[in-house]
Amino acid sequence: MTMLWVVLLGIAGCASSLPAVDSVAASPAPAASVSAPAALPTVVTSAPATAATPVEAPNDYLIGPQDLLKIEVFGVEDLNRSVRVNSRGQIALPLVGLVQAEGLTGEQLAADIAARLAKDYLQNPQVTIFIEEFTSQRTAVVGAVKTPGVYPLKGRTTLMQIVASAGGTTSVASGAAMVLRPEPGGTRKMLQYDLVAIRDGEVP
Structure with missing residues (x-):
């Protein structure tokens, strides 16, 4: 089963820099009730993610070819x-x-x-x-990164590694991230992380 992670990184202080979530998501779903602050990079995922711990396949992940x-x-x-x-x-x-x-x-x-x-x-x-x-998953990285594109997501992957897969953030990107995770029933859950704190080892 192919799963798509979408990473959207915005320009600090510019609300219009973030593309609409549904325009890049694998399949449209209603936006979560939490709205993204204008200066936040946004990470949209189809599986659980945490700030410091590696991203792993959830218990209900369906195995796909090449996994x-x-x-x-x-x-x-x-x-x-x-x-x-x-x-x-x-x-x-x-x-x-x-x-x-x-x-x-x-x-x-x-x-x-x-x-x-x-x-x-x-x-x-x-x-x-x-x-x-879980190579049947992919990561789409767009916005304020050096090399936006679609990348394979293999095994244990941290939030910082997802951003690094696109060459890292540009000089105008803000230092925070938002994880948007699909939930049962077509809803989405938003989680916010401080990329600077993660990079500096301040997040356990």
């Missing part, structure tokens, strides 16, 4: 491995063969693999799946 999955079977090291989802949305594993991964959450896929292993090979297998790279 890199780390599969662990408790007590059976020979089955532990990292596999990339192919263009058909499948992964290949020892004993169970091809497994459809696209469109499933990590928890759902783990349950499917565990059921296959339990059928013929293991008793009560415990399977855990970590999404190491």
